[in-house]
Amino acid sequence: MQKVEAYRGKLYLVGMRETVQIIFETSRLDQAFRIRRNVAEALAAS
Numbered sequence: 001m002q003k004v005e006a007y008r009g010k011l012y013l014v015g016m017r018e019t020v021q022i023i024f025e026t027s028r029l030d031q032a033f034r035i036r037r038n039v040a041e042a043l044a045a046s
Helices: 002-006 018-026 039-045
Strands: 012-014 034-036
Touching (some): 012 039
Parallel strands (some): 012 034
16 A cells, blocks of 8 residues: 555555445445445546
8 A cells, every 4th residue: 555655546445345345344444445336436536
């Protein structure tokens, strides 16, 4: 993640299954990662 930011890049996690999304939300990892439903949303957000 640090290398991505060092090159001014952005990393998105896309296409998560609902159960994985719930785990990320429960463990608050959704605050550490940019999560989008699909690639189109990730590209639009960057």
